[in-house]
Amino acid sequence: MSIWQLSYLIAPSRDPPAIPHWSIDGSADPPYKLELWPFRIQTELSVQPSSSRSSKMIFTKTLLALAFVAIANAQFSPNYESGRNGMVHLFEWKWDDIAAECENFLGPYGYAGLQVSPVNENAVKSGRPWWERYQPISYKLTTRSGNEEQFASMVKRCNAVGVRTYVDVVFNHMAADGGTYGTAGSTADPSTKSFPGVPFSSLDFNPTCSISNYNDANQVRNCELVGLRDLNQGNSWVQDKVVEFLNHLIELGVAGFRVDAAKHMWPSDLGVIYGRLNNLNTAHGFSSGAKPYIFQEVIDMGGEAISKTEYTGIGAVTEFRHSDSIGKAFRGKDQLQYLVNWGTAWGFAASDRSLVFVDNHDNQRGHGAGGADVLTYKVPKQYKMASAFMLAHPFGVPRVMSSFSFDDTDQGPPTTDGTNIASPGFNSDMSCSGGWVCEHRWRQIYNMVAFRNAADGAELQNWWDNGSNQISFSRGNKAFVAFNNDNYDLNSSLQTGLPAGTYCDVISGVKNGSSCTGKSVTVGSDGRASISISSSADDGVLALHVNAKL
Structure with a gap:
């Protein structure tokens, strides 16, 4: 019988396959070498001469089992409370205001989570542009949004009302030249790559170079994005400091992370970092053993060296093709009938690997992917339609994106004095004022969050289209939605899939007891209803669900 001697070495890889697997080099004499991708676990195998073929087969099966365990342990659940779906990005809000929004609006209206702007100390830049939040000075939890005590209180209050927090984390880089002092009082010298607030020194960064060729993966991942000092995530000290930062946020009760600029980091390095993260804090209501939900910013529109499939084995990705494609459809560049096979057939990552959105804080300003096709709050009818489709x-x-209004793409959030962020005001219809757009408070959007909650678990059924830009579908027998993006009215008898009864159209109004402030629709015993959407309507959508039955 053979005796197997194993030694393990975790090392950074620079060219991993997309899917985690074991590779075994058994062509040479012992010791045999094995590797588990994308975590680059190298295993040396020594064998004493004997009848080794059966032993190798047994050991190989064991290794394959271990590989499947590694894959199964990857966490792709957003850790929402049961019965809730969908998150909102409260871009540049203050922590105290977010806590109140969780209690007063997000919780009561069924939102499951919220993404916050970066929480760690950033460089103070002239004019206070929004992008200063993406220039780290240290990992101290003090920004214009508030300090650590305020952040911790916010997370706790939001968790208490069923709303989970996801932090936009920036650890691809530190601040560029000119970022000499930060929001927590730290100082730095980016020109010499000195960031004592962490501390990081020149030993922790990749050599200085700029990205000029996105078909060169080494350049994209090892060089500096627009002059931002590029950290080496394969460096053990860098890994330690990043893991310490993320685990501290987990201890405070966050549910997961948006990983900024993930495309500019090696998947193998990220895999090591993710693998060292703690389970979520059960004191905040998470189940035992729950892992942080990770969605990685990987802009992949095709035609470049780096693919999102290199990252989907270790986390979800921000699916920019969804944003681009939904914008083209509802701008009329593609017909709505083509949405019948919406999903991976459009080049998207798998559903549980795709964080989807109509717009985000970058591409609504013309940064990132999508260009002029991206829909924003500036074209409200098409934006409402696209958001309703995404949520249905x-x-x-x-x-869901929640913006502040802007004309200058560098413009920061509303302030009281040019420096301190102003709190949003609220109108009688629950919309925002004071320079805040608050798309998440638009009736057509928050009611579609409730629609998604009502439809949870039901498959898409009863697809109908008119051969161009009028479509409808049901979510099983729980919900029904119709869209009209043609320049003429929709008037058709359609199969809703719903039980017989009268329903409130949650796009035009809200259910108020046994009445509706908007249109009501009667569904017959056969599930059919007369559906009408005027081409001149402000929103172009009609939506019904079982919780809006009158």
Whole structure:
């Protein structure tokens, strides 16, 4: 009988396959070498001469089992409370204001989670542009949004009302030249790569170079994005400091992370970092053994060296093709009838690997992917339609954008004095004022979050289209939605899939007891209803669900 001697070495890889697997080099004499991707676990195997073929087969099966365990342990659940779906990005809000929003609006209206702007100390830049939040000075939890005590209180208050927090984390880089002092009082010298607030020194960064060729993966991942000092995530000290930062946030009760600029980091390095993260804090209501939900910013529109499939084995990705494609459809560049096979057929990652959105804080300003096709609050009818489709369709984990208004794409959030962020005001219809757009408070959007909650678990059924830009579908027998993006009215008898009864159209109004402030629709015993959407309507959508039955 053979005696197997194993030694393990975790090392960074620079060219991993997309899917985790074991590779075994058994062509040479012992010791045999094995590797588990994408975590680059190298295993040396020594064998004493004997009848080794059967032993190798047994050991190989064991290794394969271990590989499947590693894959199964990857966490792709957003850790929402039961009965809730969908998150909102409260871009540049203050922590105290977010806590109140969780209690007063997000919780009561069924939102499951919220993404916050970066929480760690950033460089103070002239004019206070929004992008200063993406220039780290240290991992101290003090920004214009508030300090650590305020952040911790916010997370606790939001968790208490069923709303989970996801932090936008920036650890691809530190601040560029000119970022000499930060929001927590730390100082730095980016020109010499000195960031004592962490501390990081020149030993922790990749050599200085700029990205000029996105078809060169080494350049994209090892060089500096627009002059931002590029950290080496394969460096053990860097890994230690990043893991310490993320685990501290987990201890405070967050549910997961948006990983900024993930495309500019090696998947193998990220895999090591993710693998060292603690389970979520059960004191905040998470189940024992729950892992942080990770969605990685990987802009992949095709035609470049780096693919999102290199990252989907270790976390979800922000699916920019969804944003681009939904914008083209509802701008009229693609017909709505083509949405019948919405999902992976459009080049998207798998549903549980896709964080989907109509727009985000970057591409609504012309940064990132999508260009002029991206829909924003500036074209409200098409934006409402696209948001309603995203929330009605079962594909992906949707994220609603909540903006502040801007004309200058560098413009920061509303302030009281040019420096301190102003709190949003609220109108009688629950919309925002004071320079805040608050798309998440638009009736057509928050009611579609309730629609998604009502439809949870139901498959897409009863697809109908008119051969161009009028479509409808049901979510099993729980919900029904119709869209009209043609320049003429929709007037058709359609199969809703719903039980017989009268329903409130949650796009035009809200259910108020046994009445509706908007249109009501009667569904017959056969599930059919007369559906009408005027081409001149402000929103172009009609939506019904079982919780809006009158």
